[in-house]
Amino acid sequence: MGPIVYVGQTNTMHSAIAAAVCNRMAARWGLPGLRAFSAGLSAMEGEWANPAAIQAAREFGLDLSGHCARPLSEELIGQAGLLVALNRADYETLLRLAKPECVYLQESGKDLSTGDVWACRRSVDQAFDGFQDLWLFIRDRL
Numbered sequence: 001m002g003p004i005v006y007v008g009q010t011n012t013m014h015s016a017i018a019a020a021v022c023n024r025m026a027a028r029w030g031l032p033g034l035r036a037f038s039a040g041l042s043a044m045e046g047e048w049a050n051p052a053a054i055q056a057a058r059e060f061g062l063d064l065s066g067h068c069a070r071p072l073s074e075e076l077i078g079q080a081g082l083l084v085a086l087n088r089a090d091y092e093t094l095l096r097l098a099k100p101e102c103v104y105l106q107e108s109g110k111d112l113s114t115g116d117v118w119a120c121r122r123s124v125d126q127a128f129d130g131f132q133d134l135w136l137f138i139r140d141r142l
Contacts, residue, residue: 001141002081004036004134006106007090011040011069013053013115014086014123018106020062021127022134029135033142039072041093056120072097082138086130104137106130 004022008015015038022036049057049067057064070076077083077098084104085091091105 001033001138002079004034004082004084004138005072005076005080006036006038006084006086007072007094008038008040008086009042009090010047011038011043011071012047012050012067013120014127015040016049016064016067016069017053017057017062017120017123018084018086018127018130020057020064020067021060021124022131024062025128025131025135031142034138037070037076038067039070039076041072041090043069043071045069045071050115050120052115052117053120053123055117056124059121060124062124077102081141084134104134106134 006015006018019036019038026034047069049064054064080102082104083094083098083102084106085094086106088105088107091103094103
């Protein structure tokens, strides 16, 4: 299976956090074939992670300080084993860009679009919870 690509809008907060959590859990659970990246539907190449996301991630032992945004490209879609949307709107967009079997919705149930540290902390919590559901979905693909 190719890499998991978490997709958000700007790729400076929630998708970057989710990819970091996925990589942490893959390392913790000893899953060497599992790796994650993140991208954004409207990302500006090279934009740094939001300071609130960096702070919240750090509080959970994750490092986003070197994260640079990347736009979702056709090449990245082709390489991805799975594209993961974190909300319904992004999921619907991904369904138009990729095969449905390559798209997964890891929905939080809350609007996390704000760029404050509280929303980013919630995003980290939800990424850890969402990873468990994602694992059940992908475990037979690895």
